[in-house]
Amino acid sequence: MIVLEGVSKRYENQDALKDVSLRIEKGEMAFVTGPSGAGKTTLFKLLYLAEAPDEGLISIAGFNTASLDDSTIPMLRRNIGVVFQDFKLLNNNTVFDNIALALRIRRVMEREIKEKVTAVLKLVGLRHKADAYPLTLSGGEQQRITIARAIVGEPTVMLADEPTGNLDIENEEGIMKIFKLINNKGTTILIASHNRRLFDNTGRRVFYLDGGQLVKAEVR
Amino acid sequence: MFSLRMALNSIFREIWLNVISMLSIGAVLFILFSVVIAVYNVEKLTATLPEKLSVMVFLREDTRRDEARALESAIKSENIVKSVNFISKEKALQDMKGFFKNEKFALSGLGENPLFDTIDVRLKGAGSSAKGVNAFIEKLKGMSAVDDVEYGGALVESVYSLKNGLRVFGLTTGSIFALSVIFICYSTVRVLFYRHEEEIEIYKLLGATKGFIRSPFFIEGSIIGIMGGAIGMCFFLAISRYVFGKLFTEFPLFSMIYVPDRSFYILPVMGFVLGLGGAVIALGRLKY
Ligand SMILES: Nc1ncnc2c1ncn2[C@@H]1O[C@H](COP(=O)(O)OP(=O)(O)OP(=O)(O)O)[C@@H](O)[C@H]1O
Ligand SMILES: [Mg+2]
Numbered sequence: 001m002i003v004l005e006g007v008s009k010r011y012e013n014q015d016a017l018k019d020v021s022l023r024i025e026k027g028e029m030a031f032v033t034g035p036s037g038a039g040k041t042t043l044f045k046l047l048y049l050a051e052a053p054d055e056g057l058i059s060i061a062g063f064n065t066a067s068l069d070d071s072t073i074p075m076l077r078r079n080i081g082v083v084f085q086d087f088k089l090l091n092n093n094t095v096f097d098n099i100a101l102a103l104r105i106r107r108v109m110e111r112e113i114k115e116k117v118t119a120v121l122k123l124v125g126l127r128h129k130a131d132a133y134p135l136t137l138s139g140g141e142q143q144r145i146t147i148a149r150a151i152v153g154e155p156t157v158m159l160a161d162e163p164t165g166n167l168d169i170e171n172e173e174g175i176m177k178i179f180k181l182i183n184n185k186g187t188t189i190l191i192a193s194h195n196r197r198l199f200d201n202t203g204r205r206v207f208y209l210d211g212g213q214l215v216k217a218e219v220r
Numbered sequence: 221m222f223s224l225r226m227a228l229n230s231i232f233r234e235i236w237l238n239v240i241s242m243l244s245i246g247a248v249l250f251i252l253f254s255v256v257i258a259v260y261n262v263e264k265l266t267a268t269l270p271e272k273l274s275v276m277v278f279l280r281e282d283t284r285r286d287e288a289r290a291l292e293s294a295i296k297s298e299n300i301v302k303s304v305n306f307i308s309k310e311k312a313l314q315d316m317k318g319f320f321k322n323e324k325f326a327l328s329g330l331g332e333n334p335l336f337d338t339i340d341v342r343l344k345g346a347g348s349s350a351k352g353v354n355a356f357i358e359k360l361k362g363m364s365a366v367d368d369v370e371y372g373g374a375l376v377e378s379v380y381s382l383k384n385g386l387r388v389f390g391l392t393t394g395s396i397f398a399l400s401v402i403f404i405c406y407s408t409v410r411v412l413f414y415r416h417e418e419e420i421e422i423y424k425l426l427g428a429t430k431g432f433i434r435s436p437f438f439i440e441g442s443i444i445g446i447m448g449g450a451i452g453m454c455f456f457l458a459i460s461r462y463v464f465g466k467l468f469t470e471f472p473l474f475s476m477i478y479v480p481d482r483s484f485y486i487l488p489v490m491g492f493v494l495g496l497g498g499a500v501i502a503l504g505r506l507k508y
Contacts (some may be wrong), residue, residue, distance in 0.1 A: 002455070026451075048425065050425065071429070071430075074424075074427045074429045074430075076427075077424075077425065077427035078426075078427035082425065086420075088422050088425065090422060091421055101422075101423070101426060102426050102427075104222045105423060105426055105427055105428035105429070106430050107222075107432075149426075152466060153427075
């Protein structure tokens with residue numbers, strides 16, 4: 001489902017990723033970890049095509065990213081639900097509209113949008129915040145809105161970058177439950193996190209990045 | 221539907237910028253329309269000018285009646301000629317007598333008929349140029365039976381050159397004004413686009429197509445154009461009602477100005493086309 005072969009990405013004079021090869025199977029839930037600046041976010045940016053690799057091949061959800069043009073990139077992105085590390089919420093739109101946006105760009109009917117958005121808001125426990133604006137929410141709440149937006153479109157692949165960074169343990173467990181639920185429905189999930197609690201004793205594969213290099217991959 | 225809502229949202233969020241753009245477009249379209257109306261009126265007034273002037277062809281005294289008739293039909297067969305009317309000198313005298321019938325003494329000195337046979341030629345209005353008319357006159361003068369030709373040629377020529385000048389003027393100013401409407405919409409949409417850059421980035425990351433991202437701006441450009449056109453139309457209606465109204469009573473000449481019925485509905489349509497054009501140019505090189 002996600003394949004990287006000898007992928008490198010250089011920023012100015014610094015290697016953000018260096019010769020990374022990995023493979024994540026369809027329906028798998030896997031983790032990427034490593035110290036700050038290791039290249040986790042960069043890896044994700046390559047996967048959702050915000051950046052192009054300097055070397056190597058990337059394939060995701062059946063698309064070879066190098067061969068995509070302007071009209072197929074949106075189609076690929078609709079298949080990938082991304083929880084951005086910096087949220088990327090629209091601050092002058094309500095919580096409802098932020099989540100609905102993921103469906104509106106697909107030209108889904110408003111009635112269906114209302115149903116689906118309400119359902120995911122309930123799932124992340126923020127139904128009462130539908131009409132609030134992101135900046136009036138706590139960091140953890142904004143994070144959960146971002147997660148809700150990523151899952152509302154029922155993507156085949158989910159990329160979650162530090163999805164529990166602002167959450168307490170209780171909320172963290174709630175979010176991980178949601179990820180497991182989605183994963184059980186068949187969605188391939190890749191989660192980047194420093195937080196060992198997320199993957200310790202899960203029996204899931206964990207990829208260790210350091211200084212842009214893949215240093216270890218193991219089942220925890 | 222959502223695109224429309226986004227467009228309206230964006231317009232209201234930057235309401236002053238948009239109102240100023242609409243007003244400028246209104247003003248420009250108003251001027252543009254006035255120029256068009258002016259040119260149109262001159263065209264209309266002068267279109268029938270050659271028709272109104274008659275060409276009097278005076279025949280030589282010794283011209284026989286059958287020669288005159290032949291000449292008449294020869295002239296009639298010219299492309300430029302609308303109608304011909306042969307007036308014999310007897311008829312002319314009779315007319316003259318009728319005209320002066322209360323002042324018989326005015327004609328008492330006339331012995332033999334001193335008048336000439338003449339042919340009164342009327343020209344077609346449409347499709348005739350000053351050059352064509354002049355060539356025709358020269359041709360008439362060259363005919364053996366023709367003594368002289370009388371025609372208000374100088375007047376026609378100056379009117380024609382005025383008309384040509386006005387056409388060129390109307391065309392240039394018209395294009396400049398149309399371009400400036402496009403430019404106003406172009407820069408407005410550009411500004412709005414950059415104001416929304418961050419949002420657009422997010423739209424793209426969520427998988428929005430180019431069309432989805434662009435359509436609110438196209439709608440916005442069109443709305444600005446249509447509103448501008450509507451404002452221009454209101455200017456025009458207000459001015460034609462109050463200003464022309466006054467001018468009509470003070471200078472009757474102005475009442476000859478003719479505005480084709482409902483033609484000002486063209487303004488919002490023009491605004492729409494030009495506004496959309498501006499928006500299309502503004503987003504022409506949207507990258508992914
Ligand atoms: N746009 C950029 N321009 C220049 N350098 C960049 C850019 N983005 C990332 N980098 C550099 O690339 C390296 C990897 O960054 P990345 O964001 O992938 O790290 P990360 O593993 O996500 O870190 P964190 O855990 O703090 O989120 C860092 O050293 C960073 O400074
Ligand atoms: Mg990161």
